[in-house]
Amino acid sequence: MMSFRQAMNPTNLMNTPNITSDDPMNGAHCCLICRKEIKRLNLTLMGRPFRPLPVCNCVKENFFREERERELAEKRARILRIYGDGLMDEELKRASFANFEQRTGTENGYKIAKMFVEKFTEQDAGLYLFGPVGNGKSHLAASIHHQLLDQGYASVFINVNLLFRKLKSTFGSNSQKSDFDYIQAAMQCEILTLDEIGLKPLSEYEFGVLYDILDGRKGKITNFTSNLDFKRLREWLSQDKDGRELDPDSRAFDRIVGGTLPIRFQAESSYREFKLQQRLKALQEVI
Known part of the structure; x- marks a missing residue:
């Protein structure tokens, strides 16, 4: 035919x-x-x-569907060439739901993260995972990323501080990738995770990068991890590391809170403290 x-x-x-x-x-x-x-x-x-x-x-519907799939596959390939597995440490590269240790205060976050993946096609908002350090926020966010990446989605996981360092390393160098390439890929991917936002004060350039990504992703799903609740997040976005005003109209803050569901983690101690207590307990039992 x-x-x-x-x-x-x-x-x-x-x-x-x-x-x-x-x-x-x-x-x-x-x-x-x-x-x-x-x-x-x-x-x-x-x-x-x-x-x-x-x-x-x-026949026409099949043709247009194949065209859309071809364009999507090309976009996914371009994004993968820019970010590869993502900007994350080796521990998070091995993160999964299977090796996440649930503790009191993390149960809801674990259930919601799993449900987010299972019903990803139905999602109309990302997750804002926040709470004290060592509560498993980045682990669960990375687990979501890995699983969606395995399912064929153009998923990108970015530790924002690693991103800022990566962008600055392209300045005046012979790098084959520019800061524009990284920003565009972050804007265009189907699901983006911005990890550890609010960890360090922003420079004017860093705020500009973050805002460009957030603004370019309107209508797309973005997940975040942070130690900051929304009140402290607004303050973090309001001024740079030298105390100069960055976002007087709270535009970046509005982009984040308007597109996310906030999930608080409230474990009594960090995961590393939890593991330390387990080792001490095991040692006492032997002694």
């Missing part, structure tokens, strides 16, 4: 047999894919009857 692209080629169209036949069933056929009967159209071209046999809708 002729493809949609072939069917719409003017040469093939004009050479189609019986194209001016008065009989609408002359040359009609049943689509081999959907079994729908395809009849000739009744048109006039330059005063002459013109009765082409149209391409079945299922």
Whole structure:
């Protein structure tokens, strides 16, 4: 059967047999894919009857679907060339839901993160995972990233401080990637995770990068991890490291809170303190 692209080629169209036949069933056929009967159209071209046999809708839909999939695959490949596995440490590269140790104060975060992946196509907002250090926020955010990446999504995980260092390393160098490349890829990916926002005061340039990414992702899903609640986040975004005003209208803050569901982590101690207590307890049992 002729493809949609072939069917719409003017040469093939004009050479189609019986194209001016008065009989609408002359040359009609049943689509081999959907079994729908395809009849000739009744048109006039330059005063002459013109009765082409149209391409079945299922063929057109399949063509456009393949085109969208091809474009998406190319975009995913471009993003992967920029970020690879993401900007994260080796520990987070191994993070998964299976090796996350749940503790009191982290149970809800774990359940919501798993549900986020399971129902990703239904999500209309990202997650803002916040709370004290060592509560497993980055681990769960990385677990979401890895699982969606495995499912074929263009997922990017970025520790924002590593991103700022990476961007500055492109200045005046022979790097094949510019800061614009990194920013564009972060804007265009299907799911973005910005890890550890609020860890260090921002420079004017860093705020500009962050705002460009947030503004460019309107309508897309972005996850965040932070030690800061929303009140402290607003303060962090309001001025730079030298105390100069950055965002008087709270534009960046509005982009974050308007597109996320805040999830608080409240474990009594950090994961590293928790593991230390486990080792001490095991040692006491031996002694």
